[in-house]
Amino acid sequence: MMCRIDQSEPEPGGKQDADATDAVFTSLLEDSAEELYEQAPCGYLSTLMDGTIAKINTTLLDWLGLARSEVVGRMRFTDLLTVGGKLYHETHFAPLLQMKGEISGIALDIKAAGGRMPALVTSKVKTSEDGEPLLIRTTVFDARDRRAYEAELLRGRRAAEEARRQSEADRVRLQEALAVLQQSLLPAELPVVPGLEAGSYYHTASPDLLGGDFYDLFPLDTGRWAFFLGDVCGKGPQAAAVTSLARYTLRAAALHDADPVTVLTTLNTVLHERYASGDGRYCTAIFGILHPADDGHVDLHLASGGHPSALIQRADGSAGYLPTPGGLLIGVLPRAPFTAARTRLLPGDTLLLYTDGLTEARTGPDRALYGEDALRAFTATQPPTGPKDLITALSGLLTSFGNGLDDDTALLALGVPAPSPTPASADLT
């Protein structure tokens, strides 16, 4: 049927415009229906109910690379399909078509002149007036582009999966490297100090970011020992570089002159000069000296630069801070004040140094600050059985904070062992 513009409609453009439009349509539709069938942009074929091909268009013959005489009356539709296509036709296509009378958009591979050709096939059964099936009409659309697109999607997905596997492997390698670096910032194990017991613990908040907490314990001259514990502001590789600088500066400075304020002053000068231009780098630290005396006690002399006060658990079960107020964050000012303090550790006393990951932790449903008072109370409830036991108790406390603990935390405990318990009191422990 020709499509015509209804002339009875009044048109503003008048009769001349309508005639011109008519001419355009005529030229477009000069192809005969036969021409349209043969040269359609898709394949057409009609088969008898047993599949024998009765009619096929030129487009499809061209795709197949076959002559009409080879096909019509001689081949069945399934002969045009690849083995896989045949199988699918047998098991799905034909039964569905028989059941529903039509089936559309099924992907089948046909045996084209250039090899296997993906196609989308639609078939419909033509019936007589009394409902008897007469023949099957089929259209075949070229699906090569679509299949290429799907293959591209699959390839893209495989590439993405491979990239994800690779990045996961890289992440694991990076974490291993970071763990090794982190360990290099801490002593592998604390040295054995005659007449002293020592314990330490390090909690890493994030496996991806190097923490900035550090500590060490090492011998000085004539039976004295030095220790320090500190916390670099910030985290990540920049903080780790400062951690390394701070650790080695403190050790070297202590060998030169172990006076705690002098040692911290040296570190302050080094950090302030090293990072004078650009972004500064700062740390807090407590540095101290232990001097065991002949009568069994240990003289303790320490100084703090902006670091939370050391806590002492006494043999009598009490616990109290050794205040060092006014000490400044190290590296901020060219000449900074540091505050020293002295005390005696008696047998059974334990000195605890910690970084503020512990006291700044958040606890409970309202995420309240854990704080110094709670730490002192907790320590006072622990039996005064030495640094290792206190560290064990505190690491348990840190674990109990769960995700309320979001900062790296270092603990270092040093103490004078109590006299060996009598067998009777040993039974009680």
Next chain:
Amino acid sequence: MSALTITARDADTGPVLEITGDLDYETAPELRKAVDGLTVAAGQLLVLDLAHLDFCDSSGISALLSARSLAIERGGHIALAAVPANTARILRIVGLDQVFALHQDAATATTRSSAAH
């Protein structure tokens, strides 16, 4: 956790930065950038208004110190206004209450003569 927002305004004493949200490892560089972009003339006072600071960790403290260095490099001063209790407590622990001029609020900080610092 909340993002960091920095708003700059000018007072008679010099620039005022209002800092809102979290100042931490992730956001600290933004404060550094904001201070970098400021004009602090010699003798002027840079005020960091912390009234709406929700959180400040050690990276944030470092950023406050960087702001101080920049202000001093240009011949100016720095003051912190309306420091939240928790941050004030940390500043005390690390001794920075001796280093920063602290004011109750931005209005107090900006009405004082910068010559006082």
